[in-house]
Amino acid sequence: MIRMNKLTDYGVVLLTTFAREPAHGISARELSARTGIPQPTVVKLLKTLLKAGLLVSQRGTKGGYALAKLPAEVPVSAVIEALEGPLAITECSVPGMCEHERRCVARPNWAAVNDVIHEALSKLTLAEMTRPAQAHPPRPAPLLPSIDSPPRSIAP
């Protein structure tokens, strides 16, 4: 499984929560209550997203966080990059990360794959994440029956 961190997944959920009512500020406490993500973890994520410029903050009693931009202006790729660094499936997308990059025959092919992934995630914005979604990229996912198990991608 090529996967995102749990925290990155949480981060997208948090920002999607903001995107549903972009005008309001929301406190970490409130976000934790709405998403089910533990408050300390929410706090930690918000700090990172703040530093990345995706959020603005307000201290004090009536304080909280809010989106720094309109939901339609924030691609999911920006969220992932804020929380995980460069968006790619191989480290060689960052020059200097691999000692073999100069003679590696695989590298140009990985770069192409990385581009495809990056493009897909750049086109998807927070505004689109707030909708039940049906109509952007390819075909819809098959909706199979399910059993319950560990938490991931919590609904806001």
Added chain:
Amino acid sequence: MIRMNKLTDYGVVLLTTFAREPAHGISARELSARTGIPQPTVVKLLKTLLKAGLLVSQRGTKGGYALAKLPAEVPVSAVIEALEGPLAITECSVPGMCEHERRCVARPNWAAVNDVIHEALSKLTLAEMTRPAQAHPPRPAPLLPSIDSPPRSIAP
């Protein structure tokens, strides 16, 4: 960074090595020498790839491994799935992995992204990995200067 395992990266390198001369069998020892990947690690990977049906094996003195199919018939996605399981950036691609999947508003969007990634990696075959590559998907990667550091994606 959304990334593959180091081992998966190695796996692709190993299979690409086979793809360059599909007719021959190659021993684990030989593969280690050619790729620079430690022999125990090579052995471990080959076992997994064998079980997945990507390789065939021959025991004994003149033994070794060979591709089970033509390089053009093996998509990179199959290699990744053999070594990492289902190919997706979120766990919710596997029904039952997430307790919130039924009410998660993000899920259909993730599914769409997963599809894009899966498609890109399905189109890329081992045959194409053996070529210096220039002409499939999008634009070529920028070739910037580099400094040396940890090993990844070793050239066969």
Added chain:
DNA sequence: AAATACAGTACTGACGTAGTCCTAATTGAA
């Protein structure tokens, strides 16, 4: 002044990855 909420940093435990090691089983060649 007190309560609320953000800011920043340091720490800890758990888990998965990467890598190693050991003991069969099989085959080809001397």
Added chain:
DNA sequence: TTCAATTAGGACTACGTCAGTACTGTATTT
């Protein structure tokens, strides 16, 4: 027939990252 090379199949371990926690400080509102 014996030996050497090679795969088969595990169990095991060290390490690093991730996820989560704790603590202290600063700002703002009432």
